[in-house]
Amino acid sequence: MRNIKLTIEYEGTNYHGWQVQPNAITVQGEIVKAINNITKENVNLIGSGRTDSGVHAKGQVANFITNSKIPEDKFSYAINSQLPLDIAITKSEEVPIDFHSRYDAIGKRYRYLIYNRPIRSPLYKNYAYHIPYELDFEKMNVAKEQFLGTHDFKAFMSSGSEIEDTVRTIHSISITKQDSLIIFQVEGNGFLYNMVRIIVGTLVEVGNGKKEKDSISQIIKSKNRMSAGHTAPANGLYLEKVFY
Incomplete structure (x- = not known):
């Protein structure tokens, strides 16, 4: 075998x-x-x-x-x-015969794309979340730092998951701009159901003024899904790399 x-x-x-x-x-x-x-x-x-x-x-x-x-x-x-x-x-x-792609994984890296201009792009229709209004890039960059480290991310997990241990570690998170694209990159030891998409949705709400830039820590502490932002659409999310 x-x-x-x-x-x-x-x-x-x-x-x-x-x-x-x-x-x-x-x-x-x-x-x-x-x-x-x-x-x-x-x-x-x-x-x-x-x-x-x-x-x-x-x-x-x-x-x-x-x-x-x-x-x-x-x-x-x-x-x-x-x-x-x-x-x-x-x-x-x-x-090796005992390698298991799920259980042996020690981390993952995800990328998320937002297409940020007033007019939608047919070319990015299936590949990025279109947001037509301007986002405050600096506020999002400040807010993202609060995700770093080991936390109970229950507030950033969609319902429907049977996972009981909701503690995860975020090793790095970055937000960069390339013309009309805003690129999120998140790396951690594991992610809950829809966790990356909810992180992005929450940071978007910081960027559009619906949430304060210093509110992330309190949202994490609340462990309440209703406190976090919306779940960003699936089409902007990419599984970049699995670490072993």
Whole structure:
């Protein structure tokens, strides 16, 4: 038996998220189908975590056990030949048999894009959150620092999650501008359900004056989802990298 680790890039617009669902097209489902076509095995593809409908990825990671003799670096080419054009395996490698893409992960990095100009952009329709009014970039940059460190982020988790331990550590968070794009980058040891999107939505509300720039710490302490901002749309979110 061999354990194959995949690094995966996908454009999530046409999928009901990562995880296999009955009667829905998902990224995991498409990759499993491709692997099964190649190996003639019914593999169990384990992802590093779920991404929601419309969310994109540059560095999703998954692994599966196989008896196939295909060379480790050739799996990417073989699987890609069976995949739709909005999903690609960018790297395939053999790893120790006990490697687990979810349980062995020690951190993740996400990116979020906001398209900030009065007129929407058809080119960014599926790839960024369009905000037509000006955001106070400096206030958002001041506010973001309050997310750093280890906190109970229960206020930044959407309902529907069964996770009980809501303590997470944010290692870094940055906000930069490139013309009309505002780029958020967040890195931490793990993230709750919709946590990054709620962080972005809260910072947007700082930027538009609905929340004070020094309010983040109190929102975290409240552990109350109603205290935080809105959940930013899925189309602006990208899973950049999983750390092991």
